[in-house]
Amino acid sequence: MNNTCTCAPELKEKEKQDGIKELKEFIKEHKLLHDKQGALMTVLHKVQEIFGYIPREAMDVVSESLGVPTAHIYGMATFYNFFSLKPKAKYQISVCKGTACYVAGGARLLERVEEELKIKLGDVTPDGLFGLSITRCLGCCGLSPVIQVNEEVFVRLVPEKIPAILEKFRKQEKKTK
Amino acid sequence: MYKMIEAKINGITVEVKEGTTVMEAAKKVQIKIPTLCKHPDLPPSAACGLCIVKVKGSNKMFRACCTPIEDKMEITTNDPDIVEVRKTVLELILSNHPNDCLKCGRNSNCELQSMASDFGIREDVFKKFLRDIPQDSTTGTIVLDPTKCILCGRCIEVCQKGQDVWALSFLQRGMDTRISPAGDIKLSESPCVKCGQCSAHCPTGAIFEKDDTRLVWEALKNADKYCVIQIAPAVRVAIGEAFGVVGKNLTKKLYALFRRMGFKAVFDTNFGADVTIMEEAGEFVERLLHNKGELPLITSCCPAWVDFMEKFHSDMINHFSTCKSPHEIVGTLSKTYYAEKNGIDPAKIYMVSIMPCTAKKYEITRSGEMFASGFQDIDVTITTRELSRMIKQAGIDFLNLPDEEADGLLGEYSGAGVIFGATGGVMEAALRTAYNIVTGKELEDVNFIKTRGLESIKEAEIDIKGTKIRIAVAHGLSHVEEVLNRVRQAKKEGKELPYHFIEVMACPGGCVGGGGQPYNVTDALRLKRSSAIYQDDKDKELRCSHKNPYVKKLYKDFLGKPLGEKSHKLCHTEYKARPIYIR
Numbered sequence: 001m002n003n004t005c006t007c008a009p010e011l012k013e014k015e016k017q018d019g020i021k022e023l024k025e026f027i028k029e030h031k032l033l034h035d036k037q038g039a040l041m042t043v044l045h046k047v048q049e050i051f052g053y054i055p056r057e058a059m060d061v062v063s064e065s066l067g068v069p070t071a072h073i074y075g076m077a078t079f080y081n082f083f084s085l086k087p088k089a090k091y092q093i094s095v096c097k098g099t100a101c102y103v104a105g106g107a108r109l110l111e112r113v114e115e116e117l118k119i120k121l122g123d124v125t126p127d128g129l130f131g132l133s134i135t136r137c138l139g140c141c142g143l144s145p146v147i148q149v150n151e152e153v154f155v156r157l158v159p160e161k162i163p164a165i166l167e168k169f170r171k172q173e174k175k176t177k
Numbered sequence: 178m179y180k181m182i183e184a185k186i187n188g189i190t191v192e193v194k195e196g197t198t199v200m201e202a203a204k205k206v207q208i209k210i211p212t213l214c215k216h217p218d219l220p221p222s223a224a225c226g227l228c229i230v231k232v233k234g235s236n237k238m239f240r241a242c243c244t245p246i247e248d249k250m251e252i253t254t255n256d257p258d259i260v261e262v263r264k265t266v267l268e269l270i271l272s273n274h275p276n277d278c279l280k281c282g283r284n285s286n287c288e289l290q291s292m293a294s295d296f297g298i299r300e301d302v303f304k305k306f307l308r309d310i311p312q313d314s315t316t317g318t319i320v321l322d323p324t325k326c327i328l329c330g331r332c333i334e335v336c337q338k339g340q341d342v343w344a345l346s347f348l349q350r351g352m353d354t355r356i357s358p359a360g361d362i363k364l365s366e367s368p369c370v371k372c373g374q375c376s377a378h379c380p381t382g383a384i385f386e387k388d389d390t391r392l393v394w395e396a397l398k399n400a401d402k403y404c405v406i407q408i409a410p411a412v413r414v415a416i417g418e419a420f421g422v423v424g425k426n427l428t429k430k431l432y433a434l435f436r437r438m439g440f441k442a443v444f445d446t447n448f449g450a451d452v453t454i455m456e457e458a459g460e461f462v463e464r465l466l467h468n469k470g471e472l473p474l475i476t477s478c479c480p481a482w483v484d485f486m487e488k489f490h491s492d493m494i495n496h497f498s499t500c501k502s503p504h505e506i507v508g509t510l511s512k513t514y515y516a517e518k519n520g521i522d523p524a525k526i527y528m529v530s531i532m533p534c535t536a537k538k539y540e541i542t543r544s545g546e547m548f549a550s551g552f553q554d555i556d557v558t559i560t561t562r563e564l565s566r567m568i569k570q571a572g573i574d575f576l577n578l579p580d581e582e583a584d585g586l587l588g589e590y591s592g593a594g595v596i597f598g599a600t601g602g603v604m605e606a607a608l609r610t611a612y613n614i615v616t617g618k619e620l621e622d623v624n625f626i627k628t629r630g631l632e633s634i635k636e637a638e639i640d641i642k643g644t645k646i647r648i649a650v651a652h653g654l655s656h657v658e659e660v661l662n663r664v665r666q667a668k669k670e671g672k673e674l675p676y677h678f679i680e681v682m683a684c685p686g687g688c689v690g691g692g693g694q695p696y697n698v699t700d701a702l703r704l705k706r707s708s709a710i711y712q713d714d715k716d717k718e719l720r721c722s723h724k725n726p727y728v729k730k731l732y733k734d735f736l737g738k739p740l741g742e743k744s745h746k747l748c749h750t751e752y753k754a755r756p757i758y759i760r
Contacts (some may be wrong), residue, residue: 055675056360070758071368074359076346 005126019050020061027065040068044076053084064106068105089124089131091169098137105158109145110134112159116166129173130166184250191246199230200243200611201226210254213270213288213296213380214329215242216355218685218697219318221311222330226266227292230254237264244482253635264296264311270327272303273382278323282320282385283561289327289381303452307346310355315365318535319376319692323355326383332356334377341655344369350537356383359758366759368488372654373535373560373566373692381565386424386535386693390567392557395441402527405508405515406435407535407587408482410562410598411533411688414709416746418695422500424705430579432588436581438571444511444531445583447661449503450606452510452731453478454722456500457603458610461678471495473649473664473676476603478502480540481683483752485654488627489753490661496679499749504530504598505547506585508554509747514735515586520537523552530558533691534600536683539683546750583595589727592623592713592720600636600652600687601628601709604680608639608648609721616642623720629688629711634660648678653685 026046031039043066047058054077063070075085095101095110111133114120117130124131138146143155147165156158180195186203193202198211198221214225221242229238233251239409241254253259273294278284313321321646328347333356336345344367358367376384396402413428428445435443457476463469477498479482486493501509506532512523530537541547541555548554559567568575583589593609596602605625612620627637628650635650651660665673684690689710719725736744 059359069368071343071346071359075346075348079350114755160743 004107016055016057020057023047023058023061024065025162027062031066039066040073040076044073048083051087053087070095085126087128090129090173092131092133094135095144096136096144096148097134098141099142100137100141103124104144106145108158108159109147111164112162113147114167116162127168179356180690182246182248182351183205184246184248186252187254193246195245197245197246199239199244199250199252199254200228201470202246202274203241203252203593210241211326212291213292214331216331216378216380216587218378219331219334222334224329225270225327227263227561229259229262231256231259238317246269260296265302266394267292267296267298268302272304273308274327275307275324276301277325277382281325281382282388283379283382283661287381291336293751298651306352308355313364313639315363316369316371316539317365317388318371319364319373320385320387320582321356321364322383322385323357324383325381325746326356327381328354328378331380332376332384335374335378339653339655339685340370340372340374340485341489341658342368342370342372345375349619353377359478362758362760366586366724367563368529368757369691370481370488370654370683371536371539372482374684375692376535376693377690377694377696377698386562388563389538389557389559390570393559393567396556399527401525402523402604403442404440404529405442405511405523405533406440406528406529407446407449407511408531409446409533409688410450410595410602410710411691411694411706412531412564412690414598414706415533415694416565416568417576418569418702419562422576424709425561426709428577428713429582430575433578433581433585434568434571434573434575437573437578438567439720440485440529442511442515442584443581444507445590445594446504446507446532446568446589447597448583448587448592448725448727449505449507449510450478450590450603451722451725452506453500453503453597453603454606454610455592455728455732455739456744457498458607458614458722460498460500461611462614463740465611465646465677470675473679474498475678476607476680477752479536479682479684479688480598480604481536482654482657482681483543484536485657485683486753487752488757490657491752492665493661494752496664497752500602501546501748501750502537502540503594504532504558505540505747505750507539508541508547508604509549510587510731510735512550512552512554513626513747514731517681517735518586523550526552527556528554530555531561531564532558533561533688535560535683535692535695537634544750549655549747557750558724560670561691561695562693565695573636585727586730587727589725590717591716591725591728592715593722595713595717598688599629600623600631601650601680602651602681602710603682604628604648604678606722607678608646610723611646612641613721613723615641615644619721628680629707631703647676648675649676650678650680650685652682654681654683657681684741705711 047054059073097106117125147153180696181197183192189206191202191206203210212228215221223240223243229239230241231253261428274511308324333345337343344358345356383693396404414426417425432443461474464472475496506527511528516523532735537558551712593606605628609623633656636646639646649660651657687704
């Protein structure tokens with residue numbers, strides 16, 4: 001994951017407003033159930049659920065309604081892997097860099113995905129379709145090297161097979177539209 | 178009653194209160210345990226790992242900074258094993274610290290550097306893993322260089338808990354952990370109030386004052402400039418520390434120094450403090466007796482406090498004294514009054530102010546009123562730490578200089594002027610003069626002992642001719658909210674106000690503990706510095722601002738009367754609400 005970039009694409013205005021409304025209601029309900037610290041964790045989980053990431057606007061709402069400084073929220077949001085400061089992609093590609101996959105050429109798979117999608121590790125394609133991350137061992141080393149796209153695992157790969165996999169999801173996306 | 182505990186450290190019996198840490202207990206028996214993260218001002222963070230000790234009966238090593246000593250504990254703080262581990266910890270810390278010492282703002286003053294020297298580090302044992310994060314000097318006051326950060330957490334503790342500003346926090350985790358404002362924005366867009374406490378507590382060169390000494394040397398070199406200088410009250414009692422002298426008032430040696438450095442006139446911020454009091458005490462009495470403005474009146478000499486108020490407590494703007502801070506007043510007057518009296522073109526005057534403070538660097542261009550003379554009233558501000566370097570560069574045997582006097586017009590001060598440098602001092606100085614304005618008489622005893630000392634919130638009730646004046650003094654920004662909330666609560670409920678007059682200084686101890694002062698400050702040192710200030714006050718024949726003959730002369734010859742039209746134009750300012758985050 002690229003840790004320095006914080007420039008998340010703007011949410012669509014309507015989505016954002018609906019999300020903020022939902023968030024405010026959630027905070028109202030949960031504020032009194034916990035102490036400040038406890039409430040913050042629960043609320044951030046909710047933000048991640050509503051928006052798919054932690055947008056700055058949502059942080060401001062959380063800061064104001066819980067009385068927690070933004071710097072603290074930001075520290076937490078960047079500390080835990082579960083939270084993301086950028087929108088997650090519709091199809092998250094995880095390239096395995098566990099020992100077995102690494103030895104079997106996992107790094108070359110990663111390079112090829114980067115090349116095909118013209119994005120770097122940790123980024124999301126501008127259309128929001130694909131995101132790229134690495135993972136450490138999916139427990140199927142006998143089938144290495146592997147990549148995972150959302151829940152689906154692709155095994156014994158060579159870089160040449162990457163374009164077809166990406167195409168499969170592009171087609172799937174077209175169908176659903 | 179505390180339970181007492183008896184333990185042995187390196188075979189020496191020590192008796193301490195229950196809850197005392199191993200590190201504190203060791204100090205009692207003259208044992209120093211090395212640390213890079215524990216600062217006497219702050220709670221332990223157990224970050225650096227250098228303070229490890231052995232405890233008999235356990236095969237683990239414990240961190241002395243955060244391990245409470247237990248009854249019958251037998252502790253070893255030093256043996257070849259421990260030295261070896263500490264050395265490795267240090268080598269690991271150094272493995273992501275650049276070897277930049279020669280060019281670093283903390284060269285010869287760095288806790289990491291001294292530790293590396295103590296432990297005889299002679300090579301990079303581990304592969305260097307340096308972080309590539311750009312410096313941030315956007316505030317123009319302090320410079321943040323996260324590449325030199327050892328993640329001790331001191332700056333974050335003082336910024337968040339001590340000052341309640343929350344400009345800095347740790348972002349990310351593991352190898353990626355770094356200090357930064359939220360969202361990786363620049364400090365100038367963050368809530369930072371420039372108090373500089375982070376820089377005063379940083380053990381390395383990760384946060385340090387922006388160095389403006391070059392500007393001063395250039396001005397001194399420029400034959401067209403008429404260079405003048407002023408020093409703040411807290412500088413004179415701390416600058417000696419850079420030369421091995423603690424708690425000594427070096428005012429007169431500083432005057433001599435400045436002349437040798439090439440300054441044409443030597444002024445004193447304490448004179449400006451006397452003028453501030455004339456205006457501020459006048460303002461207080463106007464609000465108290467004539468209903469002209471809201472009570473409580475809140476002092477505004479501290480630029481970090483002003484910035485904090487404008488960002489976090491802007492509902493209090495109407496309570497703020499509109500009076501400028503003392504150094505701004507001396508700046509304005511040097512380019513108007515002094516220039517006029519001596520027939521000098523004010524455009525040529527170059528005003529340098531030496532401050533214990535990093536926020537003063539921000540204040541000099543804070544708003545339009547800082548240009549009241551028609552020029553930038555203060556051309557450059559440097560901190561006590563920068564001045565100590567300049568003295569060394571100038572090759573002047575500072576401590577052995579003969580005593581000299583300041584230039585009278587803007588240089589003579591009363592005892593009230595000098596106590597501005599310590600918490601409670603502005604309040605005390607103002608009360609001395611307010612008493613005179615209200616009663617027309619002089620105080621028999623000018624000492625207001627209750628405003629002095631390091632208690633975080635000091636309260637007192639003073640009787641001025643039958644009127645009871647309730648005052649509060651707070652220092653360290655985290656103590657401000659409590660005081661302001663009492664005022665807010667009373668206003669909301671329509672009750673009698675809890676205070677008539679409030680003094681706030683952003684830094685613990687007031688300016689003596691300022692963010693631009695020499696390093697390694699503790700409460701004991703703050704007290705030594707402030708007692709030198711109170712001694713100066715005590716030694717002065719004139720101890721009230723309104724009795725300073727040069728202040729009288731200023732009003733007679735130039736300003737007219739306090740709160741008059743001219744002083745309003747030159748000596749007052751305005752405030753506005755500012756966003757906490759700029760986006």
